[in-house]
Amino acid sequence: MSTEAQPQQPQPAPAPSRVPPTVIDAPAALAKLDEFDAIIDVRSPSEFAEDHLPGALNWPVLDDEQRRVVGTLYKASPFEARKLGAALVARNIAQHLDAHGAALPRNWRPLVYCWRGGQRSGAMHWFLGQIGFKSRQLAGGYKAYRTEVRLALDAIPLDFPLHVLCGRTGSGKTRLLHALRAQGAQVLDLEGLARHRGSVLGALPDQAQPSQKGFDSLLWQALKALDLSRPIFVESESRKIGLIRLPEALHTAMRATKTCYWLEMPDAARVQLLLEDYAHFKAQPDQFCTLLSGLVTLRGHQKVSHWQALARAGDFASVFGELMREHYDPGYERSLSGHYPQLAQARQLHLPDGGPQALSAVATQMLQNP
8 A cells, every 4th residue: 555645635615605694593693692782673663562582672664554555565566666665764774873873883783683584674784784883684584583482482391390389369379479589489470471360350450461472472581591400480370361372381381290389378368469459440340340241151140240239339358259259269279170180289388368478488488498
């Protein structure tokens, strides 16, 4: 065998990348969102309001009406629609730069996205790049982000370290979650994210629920911040909180938990807690009665009419007491027994009332003796 050095074979030139270096895919972008100086959503205000990347700013290159006009024109003449759209986009980008550009440093590094990472974000990204900013464009836009969120929420494992608080309506589950959080525990407040207390009366005053996509984003963001080596305290929930549906994987993980707590509180204290949490209905008895009408199918006209009469008379204590005994408690306990077979071994917690002192004491007890 010859010992002479063999001539080196020429190496093929690397194939040119099809993705410009200033474009970043969704998994890479979401892994380092905190590294961007800003996240710029150039979609219309209504698209942004439905859902957006965490912390995003809305710099629409077309507002809702402009987008409608251009879209309508496109069906008749794509060329004319592009001309009109280009002029509108250029003017809108100029307005955003006039409003925000002067304060931005040379090394400003935003992430820019639209619905699918196409023309709208491409226009803003191009302008920012021409100025000299270190702009990055999200490949696939919001649609790619949404895919990553759904994949993450569908992949929650059964051994997620969930500690589930169970108890009858008005027993202080949500308040106890807040007390646990105040003492440093990890808490997943699903009703807080959904902006709803979970019952037919559970809509919060002056607060609309987020869209389903918006809730998913909030939940994804909350889950990302959790330390999976520590317990995560969560309240038992049905599949829906108001109009919001929980991811099936999360709901399954909650039911599969090995750690449940059962909260007990005297009925009088439960009524007092409900009177405090639903105090806004005292000034809105008609709204309260309208919501009660949703129980007619389950409880009948006569019973619901009786509750409505008590409410209109201002006797909310009697209404809540009867709702607890005749509606909420039987239904809740039937549901729990079917979904949480381990509830028979649940740790019993006794709250004398829903006040801060009692809640703090029980939270300390739970954390000191897990």
